[in-house]
Amino acid sequence: MKVEQISIFIENKSGRLAEVTGVLGKTGINIRALSLADTSDFGILRLIVDDSQKALKVLREQRFTVSITEVIGIEVPDSPGGLTSILQLLDQHNVNVEYMYAFAERVGNNAIIIFRFDNVDEAISALSSHGVKILPSERITSI
Amino acid sequence: MNLPVNIWNRAAETLPREEIRQLQLKRLQETLSLVANKVPCYQAKFKDSGFKPGDLHSLEDLHHLPFTTKEDLRVNYPYGMFAVPMREVVRIHSSSGTTGKPTVVGYTKDDIRTWTELVARFMTAAGVTQEDIVHIAFGYGLFTGAFGLHYGSEAIGASVIPINGGNTDKQLMIMQDYRSSALVCTPSYGLTLADRMEKQGIAPGSLALRVGLFGAEPWSEQMRVELEQRLGIIATDNYGLSEIMGPGVAGECLLKQGMHLAEDHFLAEVIDPDTGAVLPEGSVGELVLTSLTKQAFPMIRYRTRDITRLNYDVCDCGRTLARMEKTRGRTDDMLIIKGVNVFPTQIEEVLFQIEGCEPHYQLIVDRENNMDSLEVQVEVNEHIFFDEMKQQRQFVINAEKRLATVLGVSAKVKLVEPQTIKRHEGKAIRVIDRRNQ
Numbered sequence: 286m287k288v289e290q291i292s293i294f295i296e297n298k299s300g301r302l303a304e305v306t307g308v309l310g311k312t313g314i315n316i317r318a319l320s321l322a323d324t325s326d327f328g329i330l331r332l333i334v335d336d337s338q339k340a341l342k343v344l345r346e347q348r349f350t351v352s353i354t355e356v357i358g359i360e361v362p363d364s365p366g367g368l369t370s371i372l373q374l375l376d377q378h379n380v381n382v383e384y385m386y387a388f389a390e391r392v393g394n395n396a397i398i399i400f401r402f403d404n405v406d407e408a409i410s411a412l413s414s415h416g417v418k419i420l421p422s423e424r425i426t427s428i
Numbered sequence: 429m430n431l432p433v434n435i436w437n438r439a440a441e442t443l444p445r446e447e448i449r450q451l452q453l454k455r456l457q458e459t460l461s462l463v464a465n466k467v468p469c470y471q472a473k474f475k476d477s478g479f480k481p482g483d484l485h486s487l488e489d490l491h492h493l494p495f496t497t498k499e500d501l502r503v504n505y506p507y508g509m510f511a512v513p514m515r516e517v518v519r520i521h522s523s524s525g526t527t528g529k530p531t532v533v534g535y536t537k538d539d540i541r542t543w544t545e546l547v548a549r550f551m552t553a554a555g556v557t558q559e560d561i562v563h564i565a566f567g568y569g570l571f572t573g574a575f576g577l578h579y580g581s582e583a584i585g586a587s588v589i590p591i592n593g594g595n596t597d598k599q600l601m602i603m604q605d606y607r608s609s610a611l612v613c614t615p616s617y618g619l620t621l622a623d624r625m626e627k628q629g630i631a632p633g634s635l636a637l638r639v640g641l642f643g644a645e646p647w648s649e650q651m652r653v654e655l656e657q658r659l660g661i662i663a664t665d666n667y668g669l670s671e672i673m674g675p676g677v678a679g680e681c682l683l684k685q686g687m688h689l690a691e692d693h694f695l696a697e698v699i700d701p702d703t704g705a706v707l708p709e710g711s712v713g714e715l716v717l718t719s720l721t722k723q724a725f726p727m728i729r730y731r732t733r734d735i736t737r738l739n740y741d742v743c744d745c746g747r748t749l750a751r752m753e754k755t756r757g758r759t760d761d762m763l764i765i766k767g768v769n770v771f772p773t774q775i776e777e778v779l780f781q782i783e784g785c786e787p788h789y790q791l792i793v794d795r796e797n798n799m800d801s802l803e804v805q806v807e808v809n810e811h812i813f814f815d816e817m818k819q820q821r822q823f824v825i826n827a828e829k830r831l832a833t834v835l836g837v838s839a840k841v842k843l844v845e846p847q848t849i850k851r852h853e854g855k856a857i858r859v860i861d862r863r864n865q
């Protein structure tokens with residue numbers, strides 16, 4: 286259920302984002318989802334790709350600072366309050382969302398949101414016991 | 429003054445100024461005769477300067493002789509500067525050379541005796557007595573620090589724990605269980621211990637620690653405050669360098685107003701590091717030391733490259749020996765930012781302490797609206813890269829805070845990508861000063 290997400294340190298200067306996607310593109314790695322958190326000086330780029338180990342290797346070869354983080358992908362009903370009920374559920378179980386971002390693709394009528402929790406296992410058990418759909422990792426990387 | 433004043437060698441340490449000078453002159457004449465007879469490097473220096481040991485009639489006459497530098501030691505590696513045959517040498521120490529070969533120094537039996545005496549003096553001045561349990565967290569080995577403090581402690585009659593450096597958890601366990609009361613280490617390691625204590629929830633008051641004797645690297649008054657508060661101790665500074673003897677050249681008394689320099693064994697001058705001119709009393713400059721009693725490895729006008737100032741006023745503790753200010757760093761790499769002396773090594777230590785790894789860094793010094801600014805660029809590596817923005821920013825904030833404390837000036841920390849700091853022959857260029865461009 287856990288998905289390997291790649292995080293990359295990038296300086297806030299023009300063209301760096303394109304260099305990362307360029308390196309991955311050349312190697313035939315597909316980016317499934319992408320989010321960028323940034324400050325005025327630097328940013329943390331987070332990616333879900335179809336082959337995270339290969340991506341890790343080529344990015345390291347290109348001397349990027351990279352790390353792998355476990356996240357999970359959740360199907361969220363695309364209706365008013367869909368996300369709120371999930372967040373409330375997590376709150377009741379004392380799981381904190383470190384960050385989240387949406388997938389461009391959808392599954393049927395549902396949106397896919399990637400979550401990073403402080404306690405992944407607790408989050409998974411809380412969500413599954415309340416019928417929230419967590420996407421298997423192979424589903425996510427092959428969308 | 430209400431502090432108890434213990435003086436190890438009252439006669440020597442409270443000798444009137446005029447008598448100190450007479451003793452220095454007599455011993456200097458002996459030392460010059462010794463090196464003129466035994467050390468080819470000095471024979472050449474006498475020859476080149478046209479000055480003979482017999483020409484020395486006052487301490488000031490020493491100015492006629494050239495300086496001895498690290499380069500002289502390098503050229504005479506390993507034993508060329510020794511003034512006695514090896515059968516009289518009972519100990520070898522050496523300092524790690526950052527570039528090239530290390531410096532090798534030797535001691536005769538008498539030299540070891542002098543060393544022991546001088547360390548006992550400053551340890552006594554720093555409050556150590558035979559009741560103390562002295563925890564020596566310097567590395568035992570070629571480095572002079574541990575042995576010097578070890579001998580001094582034993583001479584005083586204190587109980588020595590030769591714990592050696594490293595293994596912080598074990599250090600703390602021993603400190604708790606064996607009731608260490610005097611800590612000997614570098615100031616940066618003192619902070620590492622304080623950090624670990626905090627992490628483990630060990631309150632300073634629960635330890636028996638009373639005093640801390642810190643040396644082997646320059647440290648600031650802010651660091652003293654931090655060490656004293658976080659370890660619950662009185663922290664004093666001491667100074668020495670292996671070329672001269674090791675620790676024991678100078679050390680603070682409990683008044684903490686400069687390190688009493690063992691003037692009966694060393695003659696100190698302060699010079700302008702650029703011109704070599706001897707500066708008037710009270711000036712800040714490079715410390716130059718001449719050994720007055722050493723047998724195996726005498727040094728004449730050795731340029732220490734340490735920046736300091738000497739105060740010849742009699743101290744309230746009763747000692748007449750001149751007091752040397754905390755060293756402000758080395759002449760080689762000093763930067764003056766907003767009037768404060770800043771040394772790249774201090775920044776290195778701070779970065780090292782934060783995550784236990786030494787990232788590549790570069791200092792960018794600039795001037796905007798007549799104000800100096802300091803930016804520390806740090807190359808990110810996987811040890812200091814966090815996937816969460818909160819943690820990543822916290823790292824920057826912690827680094828900036830610690831730098832401000834240690835340096836005494838504020839610095840902006842900027843994280844940069846790996847390999848973006850230019851390197852020259854494999855070594856990163858540490859400083860870019862744009863102020864004079």
Ligand SMILES: [Zn+2]
Pocket residue numbers: 681682683688743744745746747
């Ligand atoms: Zn004093």
